[in-house]
Amino acid sequence: MxxxxxxxxxxxxxxxxxxxxxxxxxxxxxxxxxxxxxxxxxxxxxxxxxxxxxxxxxxxxxxxxxxxxxxxxxxxxxxxxxxxxxxxxxxxxxxxxxxxxxxxxxxxxxxxxYVDGNSYFSFVIRNDLEDEIKDYSDLKGKKIAVSSQNAVDDYIYHEMLKHAGLTEDDVEFVLMSDFGNMLAAMGNGTIDAALQIEPLITQGVEQGIHTRFGDATDFAPDxxxxxxxxxxxxxxxxxxxxxxxxxxxxxxxxxxxxxxxxxxxxxxxxxxxxxxxxxxxxxxxxxxxxxxxxxxxxxxxxxxxxxxxxxxxxxxxxxxxxxxxxxxxxxxxxxxxxxxxxxxxx
CATH class of the missing domain: 3.40.190.10 (Periplasmic binding protein-like II)
Incomplete structure (x- = not known):
């Protein structure tokens, strides 16, 4: 106009x-x-x-x-x-x-x-799983929340799986369109990991709900x-x-x-x-x-x-x-x- x-x-x-x-x-x-x-x-x-x-x-x-x-x-x-x-x-x-x-x-x-090593849209894991999940391959068998399918979120998720040497059958995909709901689900133990976005990443860390897990530039730098x-x-x-x-x-x-x-x-x-x-x-x-x-x-x-x-x-x-x-x-x-x-x- x-x-x-x-x-x-x-x-x-x-x-x-x-x-x-x-x-x-x-x-x-x-x-x-x-x-x-x-x-x-x-x-x-x-x-x-x-x-x-x-x-x-x-x-x-x-x-x-x-x-x-x-x-x-x-x-x-x-x-x-x-x-x-x-x-x-x-x-x-x-x-x-x-x-x-x-x-x-x-x-x-x-x-x-993405900003190298400090991405605003990256994976988080539940705090109580920090000792269990040390590498991306350790996500095998875990419930992972992603906000959409056949969209950039889904693409990032699949790039992570390839990096980890995992297949779709190795993990449980949880479609959760609301990032705020991911935070709540992480808090009540419904999911184990999530592809989360700022400022909820930082807020969840400060509330002791989740921790940043690596960085999306580990597997999708560009x-x-x-x-x-x-x-x-x-x-x-x-x-x-x-x-x-x-x-x-x-x-x-x-x-x-x-x-x-x-x-x-x-x-x-x-x-x-x-x-x-x-x-x-x-x-x-x-x-x-x-x-x-x-x-x-x-x-x-x-x-x-x-x-x-x-x-x-x-x-x-x-x-x-x-x-x-x-x-x-x-x-x-x-x-x-x-x-x-x-x-x-x-």
Whole structure:
């Protein structure tokens, strides 16, 4: 939903440097544009929240608004139709099926991956099993809760089984869609292990219910958990807007990395995260494992393909998913050229 005098190229602006923009890179748009983002307060939306609160969108004369959808079945058609400009998505068989069957959305940038050795989405085991379960192979015969099937959670679970040298028949799979219920089930001994998510991982550790077990990067270091999705209308007909949007988004992501990886400006970023997400306790933000967000927007595309291959093998896909058509990182790459590549510290 774009409201702008520059729609369809009618008032294209010069992409040259401009002193009118405090960032000194791209000139602001000649008229304010509203960009609608489907975002539900997930921590992986940090780049959006930070860019909004720190004025990076304002620098380009972009006004972002957030909206929520009950489920992706409603969100994806709205995104494809241009009723929503940007959204977050996770890998599921239904996501791929929707696109394969004509719901045209583009996968454009990273919105969530693992941080090496400190994953925000990883396995936990009951505290009373710590002496019994020392290695992944020791999960044989145990009840393991996972939140979904033929989705990224299921993919991570199966990557763990392969790493452990186990088969599906060696463990008891427990489908439990609510992560909060996993915590309760762990507390009453109904399950032995779970693929759990922050902040519930940290909360369960502090309550003495479970303990982190290894780390998901032990067996899935390059897992792509979530992606930034875009309307093709937004990308193709509003090139000036989408480029500036992505530049602002990546600046927000870089501030996030500076805060949680380098420890720079952390208090300010935590304030923003408590404002926009369900995790309202600043002290807990100091303890949780945070979502990995690539400061250059780069994704693990080969891993997305591996996830799809698993769903296809399971007979959960319908139609043929065209990766070359659906993954379009061109606006992200151009934004990096404009603002400069972020170099990770060794």
């Amino acid at each position: 774009l409201i702008s005098g520059c729609s369809n190229g009618e008032e294209k602006v010069d992409d040259s440097m401009s002193d009118e923009n405090p960032s000194g890179d791209l000139a602001p748009l000649s008229k304010e544009v509203k960009v609608l983002i489907a975002e539900d307060g997930a921590a992986s939306g940090a780049g959006f929240y930070i860019a909004k609160e720190k004025g990076y969108f304002d620098d380009y004369n972009i006004n972002v608004e957030f909206t929520q959808f009950a489920n992706s079945d409603d969100m994806l058609p709205a995104l494809a139709a241009g009723e929503v400009d940007i959204a977050g998505g996770v890998s599921t068989s239904s996501f791929f099926n929707a696109i394969a069957q004509g719901i045209d959305v583009k996968i454009i940038a990273d919105k969530g991956h 897992a792509q958990i979530a992606m930034v999705l875009a309307s093709p209308v937004f990308l193709n007909e509003e090139e000036d807007v989408s480029l500036r949007f992505m530049a602002a988004y990546l600046k927000g992501v870089r501030d996030y990395n500076d805060a949680f990886i380098k420890g720079e400006g952390k208090d300010e970023i935590i304030d923003i995260m408590t404002k926009h997400t369900a995790l309202k306790d600043p002290a807990l933000w100091e303890k949780v494992a945070v979502t990995g967000l690539d400061p250059n927007g780069e994704m693990f595309i080969d891993d997305i393909k591996k996830q799809y291959d698993m769903y296809e093998k399971n007979g959960a896909t319908r139609g043929e998913f065209d990766f070359d058509k659906s993954i379009d990182t061109s606006v992200t790459e151009k934004a990096v050229e404009v603002i400069g590549k972020y170099e990770e510290e060794e």
